[in-house]
Amino acid sequence: MTSTAIIQLFVFLLAGFVGFQTISRIPPLLHTPLMAATNAISGISLVASLVLAGANQGFVSTVLGAVAVACAMANVVGGFLITDRMLAMFGAKAANKGERKGADRQ
Amino acid sequence: MTETFIQLSYLLAAGLFVLALRSLCHPDTARRGMHMAAIGMLIAVAATLLHQRIVTYEWLAVGAVVGAVIGYPLGMWVPMTAMPQRIAFSHAFGALAATLVGIGEYIHSYDTQHLTQGHVLALGFEVLLGALTVTGSLMAFGKLQEILPGRPVTFRGQNVFNLSLFAIGVACLVWLIVNPYDVWSFVAICVIGLLVGILLVLPIGGADMPVVVSLLNSYAGLAAVATGFALDNNILIVVGALDGASGFILSIAMSKAMNRSFSNVLFGAFGSAAGEEAAVSGAKGDMAPISADDAALRLAFSRRVIIVPGYGLAVAQAQHQARELVDLLEKRGVDVRFAIHPVAGRMPGHMNVLLAEAGISYDKLVDMEDINQRFTDTDVALVVGANDVVNPAARTNKSSPIYGMPILNVSDSKSVIVLKRGKGAGFSGVENDLFVSPKTSMLFGDAKQSLMQLGAEVKLA
Numbered sequence: 002m003t004s005t006a007i008i009q010l011f012v013f014l015l016a017g018f019v020g021f022q023t024i025s026r027i028p029p030l031l032h033t034p035l036m037a038a039t040n041a042i043s044g045i046s047l048v049a050s051l052v053l054a055g056a057n058q059g060f061v062s063t064v065l066g067a068v069a070v071a072c073a074m075a076n077v078v079g080g081f082l083i084t085d086r087m088l089a090m091f092g093a094k095a096a097n098k099g100e101r102k103g104a105d106r107q
Numbered sequence: 108m109t110e111t112f113i114q115l116s117y118l119l120a121a122g123l124f125v126l127a128l129r130s131l132c133h134p135d136t137a138r139r140g141m142h143m144a145a146i147g148m149l150i151a152v153a154a155t156l157l158h159q160r161i162v163t164y165e166w167l168a169v170g171a172v173v174g175a176v177i178g179y180p181l182g183m184w185v186p187m188t189a190m191p192q193r194i195a196f197s198h199a200f201g202a203l204a205a206t207l208v209g210i211g212e213y214i215h216s217y218d219t220q221h222l223t224q225g226h227v228l229a230l231g232f233e234v235l236l237g238a239l240t241v242t243g244s245l246m247a248f249g250k251l252q253e254i255l256p257g258r259p260v261t262f263r264g265q266n267v268f269n270l271s272l273f274a275i276g277v278a279c280l281v282w283l284i285v286n287p288y289d290v291w292s293f294v295a296i297c298v299i300g301l302l303v304g305i306l307l308v309l310p311i312g313g314a315d316m317p318v319v320v321s322l323l324n325s326y327a328g329l330a331a332v333a334t335g336f337a338l339d340n341n342i343l344i345v346v347g348a349l350d351g352a353s354g355f356i357l358s359i360a361m362s363k364a365m366n367r368s369f370s371n372v373l374f375g376a377f378g379s380a381a382g383e384e385a386a387v388s389g390a391k392g393d394m395a396p397i398s399a400d401d402a403a404l405r406l407a408f409s410r411r412v413i414i415v416p417g418y419g420l421a422v423a424q425a426q427h428q429a430r431e432l433v434d435l436l437e438k439r440g441v442d443v444r445f446a447i448h449p450v451a452g453r454m455p456g457h458m459n460v461l462l463a464e465a466g467i468s469y470d471k472l473v474d475m476e477d478i479n480q481r482f483t484d485t486d487v488a489l490v491v492g493a494n495d496v497v498n499p500a501a502r503t504n505k506s507s508p509i510y511g512m513p514i515l516n517v518s519d520s521k522s523v524i525v526l527k528r529g530k531g532a533g534f535s536g537v538e539n540d541l542f543v544s545p546k547t548s549m550l551f552g553d554a555k556q557s558l559m560q561l562g563a564e565v566k567l568a
Contacts, residue, residue, distance in 0.1 A: 006225055009336055009344055016121075016345040020352030023128045029449055029474050031131055032357060032456030033190055036324060038131060039353045040197050042124050042144055045346045046204045046331055048117075048155040049338055053211040054170055055161030059218070063163075065211040067170035072204040074174025075181060076197050077152075081145045082182025083193070088141060090463040091134040 034087045041080025047073035109157050116154035117342040123147030124346060128353075134469050151342060187464045188421050191320060191454040192251040198323045199244035205330040206237030206297070212337055213293055222287035226337060231280040231296050233333035238300025239307070240326045246308035247319050251453065257313030269306045275299060311372065317454045318361045318372045325354025357455045364449035364475075366501075366512035397548035399557065402524050403564030406432075409486030411442045413478065415515055416458055417451055419492020419528065420554055426465035428558035429491065433467065435565045444471055446478045446488075446515050448496035475515055482519035490517060490525040490541075492554050498539045523547040526557045 027035050050073050054066030123143045130140025161167070185193045209230050216222045249255035276299035279292045286292070311319055328350025335343030362369055406412060414433070420426065433443045445467065451458035459472050473481075482488060490497055497517040500507040517523055523546050541547055550557050 003225070005339060006336070009339070009341065012341050012344050013332060013336075013348050016348035017352055019125060020128070020349040021356065023125065023132075024349075024353045024356050026132050027128075028132070029360070029447070029456055030459045030469060030472060031134060031137060032360075033452075033454060033460045034137065034456070035128075035131055035353060036194050036321070036357065036455065037190075038127065038141060038144070039324065039328070039350045040194060040201065041141075042127070042148070042346055043201050043327060043331055043350045045120070045124075045148065045151060045342055046201065046208065046334060047148075048151055049208045049334055049340060049343060050170070050204055051152070051155050051167055052158055052160050052338075053208055053215075054167040055158075055163055056215070057162045058211075058215045062211045062214055063166050065207045065214075067166040069204040069207040069211070070167055070170030071174035071177065072200040072207075074171050075178035076200050076204075077148060078175045078178030079181030079197060080178075081141065081148070082179065083185065084141050085138065086183065087187070087460055087463075088134070088138040090460065090466075091469050092138065 031091070034084055034091070037080055037084040037087060040076055041084055044073045044077030044080055047077055109159060113154045113158060114341075116150050117340075120147035120151035121342050121345045123150075124349065128349060187460050188424070189252075190457060190460065191316060191452075192248050194454065195244045195247040195251060195316075195320050195323065198320070198327045199241050199248065202237045202240035202244065202323075202327045202330055205327070205334050206234055206241060206300075208334055209233040209237060209337065210297070217288065217290070224284050224287060227283050227287040227293075228280075229333050229337035231283050231293065233330050233337055234293070235276055235280060235296050235300045236326050236333065237330040238297050239304040240323050240330060242301045242304030243308045243319075243326070244304075244323050246305055247316055247323065250308070250311075250313055251316055251320075259310045259312040261310045265306075265310055269303065272299060272306065273303050276303065315365075315367075315372050317450060317452075317457075318358050318365070318367075318369075320454055321354050321358035321361055323354070325351045325358065328352070328354055360449060361455055364513060366509070394542050394549045395545075395547065397524065397550050399550060399560035400564045402548065402550050403561045404568055405522065405524065406436060406441070406487055406489065406561065407439055407565045407568035409441060411444075411481075411485045412436060412487050412489060413444050413446050413482065413485050413517075413520065415446045415448075415488060415490045415493050415497055415517060416462065417448075417491065417493025417496060418453065418458075419494075421452065421458070421461050421492075423492065423554035425491070425555040425558050426461050426467075428555055428562065429462070430465045430467050432558055432562045432565065433471075435562055439565070439568075444473050444478060444481070446475065446482075446517075447472050448475050448493070448515055451493065451496060475513060479516045482516045485520040486522065488517045488520040488523045490523065491558070492526065492528075494527075494539055497541055499541055500539070503540075517541060518544060518546065521546070524550060526550050526552070526554050528553060 050066055050069035054063060054070045124147055127140040127144035130136040213230050250257050276296055279295045283292045328347045331343050331347030335347055436443050447458050462472055463469055495509055497515050499518050501509045501512040501514045518541055525542060525547055
């Protein structure tokens, strides 16, 4: 095993631990926004797709990369938008107005 | 130099992501936290564009524009009732991206003769999990969207068949590690992953979808981790681990709320046999109907009311009528709360979002553990479209298929009014003793209509 692989395993272990500790504190109230949020954040695979699409390693790889970029981008854009839309509904007491979109106006 | 810059911006992005998840612990800070995460994403993506391997930008731009065009409607136009499908669908997207990157990397390393054993281990793992998540999520999407039949589809020897197929996939992976240049075993891993995804979700019924969607979330995260290992990319490892942890925690929470073990959800095909057993142990006694004006009077002259919403409320699109009723009652000085069971919606926390969308303040939405003691000094518990989550058989009847499931203690309150469409059994086909209890009055009809009537009568009272 290379030393990079060992470091990566450390990163994985620690990140998993941080994730576990942080996420178990999130109340059930916000579990749906949490799923939408992790979805948006997992769009970070965009960085890998971008490299594949732009590396000019032959036609097949480029097309695969471009499709991957589209998928990841859809998750990033859609994920952040829908999370924000949901969290706006949970916004401060503006909720009582019963407004769907303008909940952040107050 | 550029490489260091890119890595440092990834580090910053990873920090912002963790902070964003931390801010999700409270509704007041959550929104700002997610803005931070979006900035982190922007930084990471912008820095990646400087990567020395990127030499052409045309295809990359095409992909990005297409993705943004697909993403916008997925973010802005999808109704909140359709959240579970939407999430399942984007798991498929995320996993597809990971799978394609895996295939692309394999082709590249194959051409340049750079395949090492550690490399193919990560790539094979990534493609196996990724492909499984793609088809599994699409199946879940189809079932939730009701394109596919929601009933579990089973056949003889299913579990043995699925497990052996998966074992063949793992065997191919091992073979690939021994012979990294054997293209066919790489292809076999992809195909087996796709098949296992379909077969895994096929026998799982609509009611268990919350667990499946959470579990697929976790798999998508692990596929991202594998991508990170294959590409030496730490941010993918970090984010994948966060994603995996989140999916894992949520699926455990959901299984607990349904009193089912993981393996039972995955291999049990609940709902196929349960219906028949339950019919035998059916509830005895008659349901006592109540008219809308009587029910409204009782609500209007009580001090404390707890509303128990179930998925029936969302199906009837009655959230807004529920809020109007709450507003009217509160104007009369009645203390109204909502009791939210963890599996009240179709995904973790779904019911909270549906009620928040109708403009109900989140401090009125109380989790099961916190509200269960409050039922004893509650005058009226109003059950709207919920059934199994208030069924006392879960506590008392050992032969009931839902025995042991944590429920809301509705029967502790002084009286109960149940809004129900018809006299039939619930989603899981289990009879409910609560409905025939002397404390309970039944108001039959569509939830939306009934709530509107109640509102109108409360106004007059």
